[in-house]
Amino acid sequence: MDCSSMDAGFSSLRSEAAGAMRTVLVSAENLQLTLKPELSQEEQSLTHTNSSPKDSHKAGNEDLKEMLESSKESLKLEAMKRIVGLIAKGKSASELFPAVVKNVASKNIELKKLVYVYLVRYAEEQQDLALLSISTFQRALKDPNQFIRASALRVLSSIRVPIIVPIMMLAIKEAAADLSPYVRKTSAHAIQKLYSLDPDQKEQLIEVIEKLLKDKSTLVAGSVVMAFEEVCPDRIDLIHKNYRKLCNLLVDVEEWGQVVIISMLTRYARTQFTSPWMEGAEFDENKAFYDSDSEEKKDQTEAKPYVMDPDHRLLLRNTKPLLQSRNTAVVMAVAQLYWHLAPKHEVSIVTKSLVRLLRSHREVQYIVLQNIATMSIQRKGMFEPFIKSFYVRSTDATHIKTLKLEILTNLANEANISTILREFQTYVKSQDKAFAAATIQAIGRCATNISEVTDTCLNGLVLLLSNRDEAVVAESIVVIKKLLQTQPTQHGDIIKHMAKLFDNVTVPMARASILWLMGEYCEKVPKIAPDVLRKMAKTFTAEEDIVKLQTVNLAAKLYLTNSKQTKLLTQYILNLGKYDQNYDIRDRTRFIRQLIVPNEKSGALSKYARRMLLAPKPAPVLESAFKDRDRYQLGTLSHSLNLKATGYQELPDWPAVAPDQSVRNVEIVEPLREWAPIVGKTKQPKSDDKFYSDDEDEKEEEGSDSSGSGSEDSSSSSSSEESGSESEEESSEDSEKTSSDSGKSSSGSEKSSSESESDQKKKKKTKKAQQKKSKPTADSDSDENGNGPVGQASSSSSESSSDSESDSESDSESDSPAPKKKTEVKAKPKVAVNSKKEVSLLDLDDFSPAPTNAPKPSVLSQSLLSDLEGLSLSNISSAVQQEKKS
């Protein structure tokens, strides 16, 4: 590309619009694009913006234009700031486009950034003019500075102009192979943008995603999984090879990426592993009944008890620490992962963390409470110990209160019902009447669910009928109605009481409920019911529709049971209903009349009127509003709204039989060759018999992992995580170079014993690191060394990629027979991390004793001793409690 001519074109854009056009054409042609048909249009738009609009512009924008055209940077900057102000306020600034766009190549970084902001906002509206800026970005994509490359790609991909799709595609492909992980991250973001601009590019984009999924950098992982979820969430096969890597990287990925990865892995696990729940077996049996093919499989599953896939265990183990994240979204993501994937008895480890989130912002509480409400229906036991955390405060927002109430109701059982009812008594008196009404419903639910307290609740509700607040009374009536239906025989008194209340109650729903009760149990209150009907006949026309319907209903029932007293009343009411304004009521009236008043036309049906109207009715089931929410994955928008949101993906059911496990095995042969020159002093060359080595590794890996999972199962929750966390690659590495490994781990543990020694070791280690770097591979991490300005950073990122290995080494420590040394180390817990280069997240893990270690107690006491020493000495440097800045 002809850069110099393009520069010139930009500097004199205004005077030589045609020249600029040419540059665009040149750049477009370079990319095998034909702009010809657009040419005339483009010219038109250029001339249009150049000549005509002066009169239509507002005065304010006119002087902004002048400022932009001045030669002073500060004036331009000031103008751009005001333009960004306009954009922020939602005012149009699109007519300034030509004046703004020529500053895109400015040297001033802030000015440039503001121009980018403008460009991204308006490029869609002014596509032709936006093309003028493209060549600048294309040049910036080749810049030696990774940040300039990244930001150019960011803006280029944000310009939603369909014509540059091929340019974007090319840029994304190049950036995906960039040496800098930051640029690769940006390219992962750009994938989604291009996909939304032009879905036809899917196939090519999937190729890029596939490539980026293999990336070992923690920076890239979150973004590429996000792109995967957006572009091709169904291509689960792309994940197989990267599954273990993603699990192992997870802790070090930035928090937002963690959320995305966890939810993707949840779905993945549901397709690849068998159910760890007991129900799974039953389900299998049912299936076998119909499907004779799976008979054998069933036999198999019955023959041997459920054994969790080691990869399934790996996921559960590696997500657990994230429950301690400060990011509530991460905690929720892990909670839903455990809910959907973990064996039933392990799910409860998420409880504590979820309850902790309740102290967070109001909005967080809202979402977390919704999820707890769904969980608490199925698993009361999980939250029962924390019941007090759901007690309502008068300062809570109403929707928080009702959610807490929901949860308390779900958690109620024989043991705690008295405490809960006492709480409810306080709530009923609340000044927040919506909440008081919800409490009454909750009491009703407790009463139906727990038969021991039904009578107590009913009495309590009857007392509430004398409450001054109408909403409370009305709600009580509705709930009592439902309760009475469950056991109507012994409650004539209550019905009488309610009949007495009838005159004072004005809430339509409550009046309707009383009327229904009268009708349903009119034989129990034979004297009162006709009187109520009489009153209703008087006020019929003034009532709400729902009350009118129930009046008609009552009239019909009384007519059937006590026609002597109520015949006239009924006819009167039916006549009123016949001419009612509401067609529902007219319709109902007509129906009832035909049904109960025998005449020649009605024929057979009226014989059954009694059986129809006075049939025993099943009692309503009072159940939670969250009962059916579990059809949505927890933590999703769909779950929160209780309806399927756009783009929601159903969580697949467990497969009856696990798909092939070996798809997740990474081909280790190549990495082995890579490692060989580094470690391989003692090791025999492997490359000849790769077939066997492969097999061996697999076996070994399975063995070690299953042993890990076994120990995990036995001591389900606590500290045995590390024992089996090796990915296959690492374990194979372990197995091959145990000698060198143990040497290294001892070097790690001895590190602190004396300064000089540790320095020596350090050198050794860095030497090793250098060796690693200098190995000739296509591995992206090592390539970074060639990149001058980021040498330091890249070294640390290559550290990160080797973190997982150092982990495994620390793991192997627990196996290696050197516990003595470790105690020595612990006596003086000084960790020498001298050079900046060496500092990385997990570095210190090398020094931490593995938790399953036998000599742990002694270690602990030793360190405690030293701590106490420090205290008693209380010298200036170590004593922390100086109660400073009081």
Added chain:
Amino acid sequence: MIHSLFLINHLGDIFLEKHWKSVISRSVCDYFFEAREKAVDPENVPPVLQTPHHYLISIYRGKLFFLSVIQTEVPPLFVIEFLHRVADTFQDYFGECSESVITDNLVIVYELLEEMLDNGFPLATESNVLKEMIRPPNILRSVVNTLTGGSNVGETLPQGQLSNIPWRRAGVKYANNEAYFDVTEEIDAIVDKSGTTVSAEIQGVIEACVKLSGMPDLTMSFMNPRLLDDVSFHPCVRFRRWESERVLSFIPPDGNFTLMTYHISSQNLVAIPVYVKQSINFFEAGSCGRLDITIGPKQTMGKTVEDLKVTIHMPKAVLNANLTATQGNYTYDCTTKMLVWDIGKLNPQKLPNLRGSLSMQTGVPNPEENPSLNIDLKIQQLAISGLKVSRLDMYGEKYKPFKGVKYVTKAGKFQVRT
């Protein structure tokens, strides 16, 4: 993920909009305004709303609504957490998060939003990284900028995002190296009428202000780490170290940050520092009420209770209050119905008392429920859970830092039912 963001003030005016994908008309906010009106109280607006084509997720912070527009399925907490992070960043940059401050710094706000999200997915949310890219405003710099035409945007681009320690900026240098930690515990409690504790829990947080040069590696250990069984950490804390040894090992971010929070649940025994004797009565006849409140120390661990304050949200029917306080003074706001009694230091010898009469609106039935009392208090130099930092060690740097730990206990959501 996040498509657009609208900032809305308490009057319902949209004063800032930002789109990360194509532009969405601000008329989408009408659905929100509808819900806002229905909710009466801004606190009661549901955080997640549905419109025919979009989903709206909002938070309410500092009398402002942060309203984000979503088009497809996304974990709602993801968005909520991010919006709060945006509000935190504004707070961090400008000292407060209010409409006037945001409109005054519109350009910086816009630059921040540009960096925090890319295509609706969070890009840089770490305060240390952002501050390297976009410098927070201060008076001196704004003067210099106007004179020299300098900018707020960092000339060098941050390295932090590239390293494994994205939260710390490189090349930190201080003349005085110091690290201060504030252990703050808040007691959330519900005490019932008779004075028994219905529920009580402690929410603790360790805030740090670390100004150390270079790349320090800190290790903090506790006298009684067993207290902490429910914790959450800043990403800098090495989790495995905590799991195995119960020490906090971390490379700190530069400046202020929250190192960890912990939660001591109601299953544990929590000390309640004060007791309240109260009686509030409303009489049907004469439309008046009586109020009598006394507060005394309960379990204060020998420390003084300070900044004691009682807030009561009176029922609507209470018109005025005519009270006498033996200590401190009280105010009653007739419009918000808030009675605030500011006591100050609690003197165990002479217990503060507030008593007198309440005048009620005539003809209105008496309130069903007595209002509950919200209590504020502060106890210096005490963590009520008994947590104590035993030592702080620094590795990786040669100098001797100055270290300090401060403890304070406060009342969180401390409510006495009457």
